[in-house]
Each structure stands twice: as C-alpha cells, then as structure tokens.
Amino acid sequence: MNTTYYLMEVRRVVRDFLGLFFTAVLPAFLYVIFGASQDYSQEMLPTGKGNVAFYMMVSMAVYGAVTATTSIGGMAAVERMQGWGRQLGLTPMRDAQYVLVKAVLGLSVALIPVALIYVLGVVTGAQGQGYLWALTALLVLLGAGLFSLYGLVFGLAFKTEGAVSAASGSLVILAFLGNLFFPLSGAMLAVAKLTPLYGIVALARYPVTDGWLISADGTAPVHEPLWIPVVNVTVWLVILATLATLLVRKGRGRQ
Amino acid sequence: MTSTAEPALDLAGVTKTFTPVGGDRVEAVRGIDLTIGRGEIVAFLGPNGAGKTTTLDMALGLTEPTSGTVRVYGQGARAAVLGGKVSAVLQSGGLLHDLSVRETVQVIASAYRAALPVDEAIERAGLTAIAGRRVSKCSGGEQQRLRFALALLPDPDLLILDEPTAGMDVGARHEFWATMRSEVSEGRTVVFATHYLEEADTFAERIVMMARGEVVADGPTTEIRARATGRTVTATLPPHRLEAAVQRLRATGSVTDVTTAGDRITIHAGDSDAVALLLLSELGGTGLEITTGSLDEAFLALTSGADRR
Numbered sequence: 001m002n003t004t005y006y007l008m009e010v011r012r013v014v015r016d017f018l019g020l021f022f023t024a025v026l027p028a029f030l031y032v033i034f035g036a037s038q039d040y041s042q043e044m045l046p047t048g049k050g051n052v053a054f055y056m057m058v059s060m061a062v063y064g065a066v067t068a069t070t071s072i073g074g075m076a077a078v079e080r081m082q083g084w085g086r087q088l089g090l091t092p093m094r095d096a097q098y099v100l101v102k103a104v105l106g107l108s109v110a111l112i113p114v115a116l117i118y119v120l121g122v123v124t125g126a127q128g129q130g131y132l133w134a135l136t137a138l139l140v141l142l143g144a145g146l147f148s149l150y151g152l153v154f155g156l157a158f159k160t161e162g163a164v165s166a167a168s169g170s171l172v173i174l175a176f177l178g179n180l181f182f183p184l185s186g187a188m189l190a191v192a193k194l195t196p197l198y199g200i201v202a203l204a205r206y207p208v209t210d211g212w213l214i215s216a217d218g219t220a221p222v223h224e225p226l227w228i229p230v231v232n233v234t235v236w237l238v239i240l241a242t243l244a245t246l247l248v249r250k251g252r253g254r255q
Numbered sequence: 256m257t258s259t260a261e262p263a264l265d266l267a268g269v270t271k272t273f274t275p276v277g278g279d280r281v282e283a284v285r286g287i288d289l290t291i292g293r294g295e296i297v298a299f300l301g302p303n304g305a306g307k308t309t310t311l312d313m314a315l316g317l318t319e320p321t322s323g324t325v326r327v328y329g330q331g332a333r334a335a336v337l338g339g340k341v342s343a344v345l346q347s348g349g350l351l352h353d354l355s356v357r358e359t360v361q362v363i364a365s366a367y368r369a370a371l372p373v374d375e376a377i378e379r380a381g382l383t384a385i386a387g388r389r390v391s392k393c394s395g396g397e398q399q400r401l402r403f404a405l406a407l408l409p410d411p412d413l414l415i416l417d418e419p420t421a422g423m424d425v426g427a428r429h430e431f432w433a434t435m436r437s438e439v440s441e442g443r444t445v446v447f448a449t450h451y452l453e454e455a456d457t458f459a460e461r462i463v464m465m466a467r468g469e470v471v472a473d474g475p476t477t478e479i480r481a482r483a484t485g486r487t488v489t490a491t492l493p494p495h496r497l498e499a500a501v502q503r504l505r506a507t508g509s510v511t512d513v514t515t516a517g518d519r520i521t522i523h524a525g526d527s528d529a530v531a532l533l534l535l536s537e538l539g540g541t542g543l544e545i546t547t548g549s550l551d552e553a554f555l556a557l558t559s560g561a562d563r564r
C-alpha cells in the first residue's frame with residue numbers, strides 16, 4: 001500500500017475537528033446518555049451473556065463507525081469528480097491502489113469511535129463475556145464497510161461536499177429506523193427490518209443477543225431468526241453496489 | 256522499445272465523440288493528424304470548444320479516442336504516463352484544498368516509482384516561500400505553479416499544459432511563463448493549449464490552430480500570426496461584376512478568405528490596404544468597411560475556409 005498517501009489522509013482526518021466530533025465524540029456521548037447513565041443499563045440481557053450497557057455500547061459503536069465510513073466513502077467520490085481523479089490519472093497510481101488506501105482509511109477512522117466507546121464501556125460497567133468484546137467490534141467494523149458504499153452513492157449522485165454531509169446526517173434517521181437508538185416494537189419494528197442499518201446493528205449485537213430482541217415497554221422478548229438480518233445486509237449490499245456501479249458508468253460516459 | 260526516431264507525439268486519424276446523458280452526440284474531435292517532434296514547443300490555439308482539451312486528454316491517456324491512434328514516444332498514452340515520459344498541468348480543479356503545498360507534492364510524488372526530490376520540484380516551480388501554505392489559501396497563480404511542480408515530478412520528456420494561465424492576472428501570467436522558460440531550455444518537448452494569441456506568439460515556435468474539432472492551420476508562429484491578425488474588408492459590388500471580383504480577390508496574395516452574401520462581399524486579408532484599393536478602383540466597390548476581427552472571428556474565418564476546401 002502507498003503509506004505516504006495513507007498517512008496524509010490520516011492527517012486530513014485528524015485536522016477536521018468538526019468531522020471527528022460527529023464521528024467519535026457524538027456517538028460516545030449518546031452511549032453515555034442512552035446507555036451507561038440509565039438505571040436499566042446494568043440489567044442482564046435475556047441470554048445472560050451481557051448487560052444492557054454492553055448492548056447499547058455495540059449499537060452506538062455501529063452508529064459512530066458508519067458515520068466514519070459514510071463520510072470517507074462520500075468524500076472519495078466527490079474528490080475524484082472535482083478533478084483530483086484527473087490529477088491521479090496523470091500518475092502511475094492505479095485505481096485499485098487508490099481504493100485500497102481509502103478502504104484502509106475508512107476502517108482506521110471507523111476504529112476511532114469503536115475504540116472510544118468500548119473504553120467508555122469498560123469504565124461505565126458494560127458487561128459481556130470476554131470474547132464478545134472482540135467479536136462484536138469486528139462485526140461493527142465489517143458492517144461499517146457496507147456504509148462506505150452508502151456514502152459513495154451519495155457522493156457520486158450529487159457531487160458536492162454538502163451532499164456527503166447530508167448523507168452523514170441522514171444516518172440519525174436511519175439509526176432510529178434501524179432499531180439502533182432504542183428498541184422498537186409493533187409496526188415500527190416491521191418497517192425497521194427493511195431499512196439499511198437494521199441488519200448491520202442486529203448482526204453486530206447477535207453474539208450477545210442470540211437473536212432475542214429486547215423491548216422498551218416491558219413485554220416479553222421476541223426471538224428473531226438469524227436469516228432476517230443476513231438477508232437485510234445482503235439485499236442492501238446488492239442495492240448499494242449496483243447503484244454505485246451504475247453511477248460510476250454514468251460519470252464515465254459524461255467525461 | 257522506442258527508437259530515438261519516434262516523435263514525441265503522433266496523432267493519426269484521431270476522432271472523439273461523446274454522447275452526454277439525455278443529449279445529442281457531440282463530435283469534440285473530428286479527425287486530427289498531427290506529429291510533434293522532440294524538443295518542439297507547440298501551442299494549441301483555438302476558441303473554447305475547439306477540442307483542445309479533448310485532444311490533450313487523449314495524449315495523456317485520460318480519454319480513449321473513438322477512432323484513430325495516439326502514440327507518445329512510440330508507446331500508447333497510458334504506457335507513456337506509467338513510464339513518467341509525459342506529464343501535464345491541467346485546467347482548474349484537481350487539488351485537495353485542505354492539504355499544504357508541500358503535502359500535495361509529497362502525495363503525488365509517492366505515486367511514482369522514481370520522482371524528483373519533493374524540495375527540488377517545489378523550488379523549480381518557485382514555491383519554496385509558500386511550501387507550508389494550505390492550497391485553499393493559495394491564489395490562482397500559486398495553485399497553477401503547484402500543478403506545475405506536480406508535473407515536474409516524473410522529470411518528463413513531454414510536458415503538456417492545458418490553458419495554464421487561465422484566470423491569472425497579467426503579472427501572474429508573466430511570472431508563470433518566466434518559470435516555464437527555464438524548464439524548457441533543458442530540451443523538453445512542450446505542448447500547451449491557450450486562447451491567448453500573445454502567449455502562443457511569445458512562447459511557441461509552432462502553432463496548431465484548432466476550431467470545431469479540427470486543425471485549421473498548422474505552421475511556424477510567424478506565419479499563423481499573420482493569418483490570425485489580418486483584417487476583414489467588406490464592400491458592395493455591382494451584381495454583374497461579383498463573380499469576376501471573387502476570382503480576382505482569391506488570386507490575390509494576402510487574401511485568406513472570400514465570401515459573398517447578396518451583392519455584399521467579405522474578404523479576410525493580411526494586407527487590407529491593398530484589398531481596399533483594389534475594391535475601390537478596379538472592381539467598382541462602394542460602401543467599404545474595414546474591421547480588425549477578434550481572434551474568435553479569425554478562427555471562424557479559418558474554419559469556414561477549411562470546410563469549403
């Protein structure tokens with residue numbers, strides 16, 4: 001990998017304080033508000049593998065990680081279309097090398113909120129079996145990779161930095177709809193299962209929930225089979241990858 | 256391998272057609288045959304939309320021609336880029352605003368297997384004093400010199416500049432060309448696109464004039480300059496003498512173009528005084544007007560001439 005280019009990209013991210021705030025500090029803050037500081041945070045989940053604080057910790061880590069990958073993916077698209085792609089096209093750097101740098105960058109930046117929130121989890125009494133910390137963190141990062149495509153699609157379609165900010169902002173809505181911030185039930189839950197963040201969050205939490213959905217209104221937990229979040233992630237992967245491919249082709253035809 | 260006899264740039268029957276989404280087909284380049292030898296300094300001169308940028312993009316492998324072949328030092332354009340034989344200063348855009356000047360040079364240098372030292376490229380482009388400055392805080396002229404520093408990194412044999420001074424004020428333009436001049440004395444081949452006639456005039460040895468996707472004139476700078484800076488003479492002639500007058504004028508040395516509309520005749524010529532004299536005396540013309548055409552009009556005159564040939 002081109003480490004000079006990678007390190008320069010890391011410096012750009014570090015310099016962007018506002019971006020870093022929304023990526024890392026805001027989700028960590030939300031974890032403290034919705035998770036750690038609540039009375040119910042020390043209650044154990046139906047599986048007994050971890051407590052509610054752990055559940056909220058994984059959820060907010062997903063939110064922070066997808067915010068990071070969405071903005072990295074979106075900015076990559078906008079940068080390329082604003083002429084940086086032409087500048088790189090004049091060098092021997094191949095597209096694959098560029099994609100590799102941006103992919104590793106997306107994962108690195110996604111790691112910032114995940115690490116921050118997991119450290120807060122340790123400090124504020126999130127409990128889970130040892131291997132679950134590593135396994136859920138890995139699933140969070142893998143799921144966040146899908147959202148670099150979400151950012152890419154916005155960037156390719158609207159071509160402005162504002163559109164990328166809008167894409168990051170839309171994640172708040174998707175997070176509510178995706179059963180991420182607090183447990184949904186009834187019709188809202190049925191709709192939630194169709195939205196793009198639902199599958200990623202459900203899969204990241206799966207090792208600790210075993211598919212048992214917790215409820216906010218005190219009713220008995222409901223079990224959800226594994227195939228539902230798997231199908232959700234697969235379908236959204238296909239949709240976003242197809243859109244990104246079509247938009248790249250359309251962009252080429254226009255040059 | 257390339258032999259030493261290979262020209263720097265060789266275009267044969269090159270065309271490029273675009274079909275924008277939901278738009279009509281655009282023939283940006285309509286058949287160009289052009290050879291540029293090693294060490295030549297050539298200006299592509301033409302109005303906006305003449306196909307200059309598209310032609311240069313094909314020479315850089317950024318776009319594939321629809322038909323025809325592009326050879327750079329005997330290789331395909333992309334191969335020449337990979338080998339560091341050709342590089343370019345592109346039109347506006349293409350820089351990351353949150354990087355500094357030095358960081359930008361470092362990033363692009365990292366893309367090459369062998370590049371000039373970063374500090375050397377910065378110095379040669381005259382950027383040492385502002386190397387730490389953010390790109391967003393650089394003036395248009397400074398950004399253009401940064402693009403120039405990036406183009407120097409592979410130490411190219413062929414340097415392509417696409418309207419390098421567009422949007423610069425007069426002072427910045429002079430400064431840019433002064434920097435360029437010292438680089439060119441090293442025996443590089445330089446091809447630049449411009450729509451400033453005086454730039455082509457002071458810097459290039461040869462001018463390739465383009466209009467509507469075609470080469471409409473190609474020759475030493477002095478010759479092209481005479482054609483582009485001629486004047487337009489119009490007059491009204493008695494209808495029965497029109498045909499003979501057109502023949503007579505076409506045979507006159509400095510005349511580059513003759514057209515008629517009704518009984519009004521329009522002549523483009525280098526020596527407008529001689530044409531005016533001829534019209535008023537021998538040919539019986541009345542209502543004579545002489546105008547100095549803009550460069551765009553000169554291009555248009557040359558294109559319509561090419562169409563009729």
